[in-house]
Amino acid sequence: MEASYERPDKRRIDELRKIKIVPSVLSRAEGSAYIEWGQNKAIVGVFGPREALPQHIQDPTKALVNYVYRMATFSVPDRKAAKPGRREIEISKVSGEALERAIFVEKFANTTIDIYAYLFDSNAGTRCAALTAASVALADAGIPMRDMVSACAVGRANGTIILDPCKEEEDAEDAVDMPLAIMPRTKEVVLLQMDGLISKEDWKKAFELGVKGCLQVYEIQKSALKEKYEKVKKEEQAVIEYLNEQLESAEDAEDSGETLAGGENLER
Amino acid sequence: MQKTQVKLWQGVKTLRDDILWELQADKVRDYVKRGKRLDERGLYDYRPFKIEFDFSKNADGSCRVTLGETDVIVGVKMELGEPYPDTPDEGSMTVSAEFTPMASPIFEVGPPDEYSIELARVVDRCIREGKAIDFKKLLIEEGKKAWVALIDIYVVNDAGNLFDASSLASLGALLTTKIPKIEGENIVKGEYIGKLEVKKMPLLTTFSKINDTIILDPSINEEKATDARLSVGSTEEKLLCALQKGLSGSFTQAEIEKCFDVAFEKAEVLRTSLKSALASHSG
Numbered sequence: 001m002e003a004s005y006e007r008p009d010k011r012r013i014d015e016l017r018k019i020k021i022v023p024s025v026l027s028r029a030e031g032s033a034y035i036e037w038g039q040n041k042a043i044v045g046v047f048g049p050r051e052a053l054p055q056h057i058q059d060p061t062k063a064l065v066n067y068v069y070r071m072a073t074f075s076v077p078d079r080k081a082a083k084p085g086r087r088e089i090e091i092s093k094v095s096g097e098a099l100e101r102a103i104f105v106e107k108f109a110n111t112t113i114d115i116y117a118y119l120f121d122s123n124a125g126t127r128c129a130a131l132t133a134a135s136v137a138l139a140d141a142g143i144p145m146r147d148m149v150s151a152c153a154v155g156r157a158n159g160t161i162i163l164d165p166c167k168e169e170e171d172a173e174d175a176v177d178m179p180l181a182i183m184p185r186t187k188e189v190v191l192l193q194m195d196g197l198i199s200k201e202d203w204k205k206a207f208e209l210g211v212k213g214c215l216q217v218y219e220i221q222k223s224a225l226k227e228k229y230e231k232v233k234k235e236e237q238a239v240i241e242y243l244n245e246q247l248e249s250a251e252d253a254e255d256s257g258e259t260l261a262g263g264e265n266l267e268r
Numbered sequence: 269m270q271k272t273q274v275k276l277w278q279g280v281k282t283l284r285d286d287i288l289w290e291l292q293a294d295k296v297r298d299y300v301k302r303g304k305r306l307d308e309r310g311l312y313d314y315r316p317f318k319i320e321f322d323f324s325k326n327a328d329g330s331c332r333v334t335l336g337e338t339d340v341i342v343g344v345k346m347e348l349g350e351p352y353p354d355t356p357d358e359g360s361m362t363v364s365a366e367f368t369p370m371a372s373p374i375f376e377v378g379p380p381d382e383y384s385i386e387l388a389r390v391v392d393r394c395i396r397e398g399k400a401i402d403f404k405k406l407l408i409e410e411g412k413k414a415w416v417a418l419i420d421i422y423v424v425n426d427a428g429n430l431f432d433a434s435s436l437a438s439l440g441a442l443l444t445t446k447i448p449k450i451e452g453e454n455i456v457k458g459e460y461i462g463k464l465e466v467k468k469m470p471l472l473t474t475f476s477k478i479n480d481t482i483i484l485d486p487s488i489n490e491e492k493a494t495d496a497r498l499s500v501g502s503t504e505e506k507l508l509c510a511l512q513k514g515l516s517g518s519f520t521q522a523e524i525e526k527c528f529d530v531a532f533e534k535a536e537v538l539r540t541s542l543k544s545a546l547a548s549h550s551g
Binding site: 028 | 323324326337344345371372418420488
């Protein structure tokens with residue numbers, strides 16, 4: 001790889017943009033996640049497994065995975081129509097299929113798992129950002145999965161194979177763009193798309209770099225989830241302590257024959 | 269001790285289904301009858317809110333507002349268009365709203381339904397009639413070319429009172445909107461010649477009538493117990509600029525007038541917060 005190539009945002013050629021993931025950001029969804037990936041900003045909400053309606057779409061052998069990828073009208077330099085375009089529909093399809101491999105869909109016959117991913121700001125690699133966040137949101141919803149799905153794009157600009165291309169690099173003369181998602185434990189590929197002209201040797205180089213990127217993304221996903229559960233643990237601890245205090249004071253009240261503040265008397 | 273108690277109550281918020289909120293409606297009614305609210309707010313108190321500007325760099329102006337757990341993101345895009353034939357010397361604006369399906373278990377994917385259309389139109393009316401924007405200043409060439417402000421509301425989490433959150437976020441987005449540079453017929457991306465002038469700060473204040481009690485800023489469980497809803501748009505001069513009554517219940521004249529007084533006072537609270545958030549954002 002040429003050391004001379006300097007990236008527009010001064011990153012190393014094998015360096016991801018800054019990624020921040022926060023799980024459980026929506027109170028009304030069963031699972032959710034917010035992701036910042038460079039300039040990309042996405043929120044993902046998950047519902048299900050819930051009854052698939054209308055009934056004729058139900059599959060008696062497995063859950064449907066309904067992935068909806070959408071970009072806000074103002075998330076791109078030229079305002080986009082609110083109606084979903086062909087691009088959004090295609091991305092929704094392949095991303096849903098990628099997650100289906102990871103979810104134990106066979107355990108939830110006749111149901112649907114709905115995953116909604118909305119982009120509010122964008123700069124290349126939005127499908128990977130959305131898919132990465134979706135995987136965290138599924139875990140947050142407690143949906144049983146074989147593994148996480150970790151995604152990132154890899155590409156080529158100005159003759160150099162680069163990890164996580166930004167918009168400027170995607171627009172290069174010889175640009176190759178390859179969004180990739182794997183299940184990190186087995187490294188099996190669950191999403192793979194590519195456009196651009198590339199030799200088999202270069203493809204191999206790019207693919208291997210992409211897998212490395214996905215593994216870095218996996219670590220970020222894991223630490224985001226871990227952080228959440230550590231917080232939950234602390235909160236539970238506080239509740240347990242509170243309940244213990246209540247019990248103790250209830251015991252005291254029982255000893256002195258007083259009733260509890262709630263009006264209930266524990267003496268039967 | 270108090271803190272832990274609040275935490276325990278918050279456990280209730282994880283109830284997922286709308287049906288469960290509806291089951292809480294009786295409890296809400298019972299509390300309101302005694303002049304109390306489930307989350308211990310006063311009858312005319314807003315939930316805590318947060319205003320974040322420039323959420324989206326690709327938008328010409330954007331703002332995210334969380335009101336309690338309600339979460340709304342608004343973006344503005346300035347586009348070139350032809351003035352309407354009846355107002356050849358004015359630009360224009362359009363407000364639309366999308367209830368994203370992740371915002372609630374009962375929202376579905378699809379074209380805007382009557383709820384999102386109502387929301388968009390009431391927010392539009394408040395901004396338009398409150399004269400937040402001087403449309404004459406958006407004119408470039410009479411009868412031929414003018415700016416169109418496209419305001420798009422995305423509801424991300426519906427925990428009640430989308431009206432006030434959306435109106436606050438829309439005004440916030442407009443306050444940070446920049447006017448793009450034009451070269452010939454086209455907009456130059458990412459370059460700006462100045463800021464959109466916002467002359468007035470009209471805001472919506474929404475009330476909910478439960479039995480015969482009126483409360484401000486209904487949360488989702490309170491909405492399920494609501495008989496009638498009233499949104500009052502008002503400006504800093506204490507002028508009314510938009511009204512919308514919703515749902516099957518009714519209001520008396522005295523109740524409506526009481527709502528106005530509270531609206532003037534509470535909209536000013538929102539306005540002050542918006543101004544100070546803006547000052548710390550640009551300062």
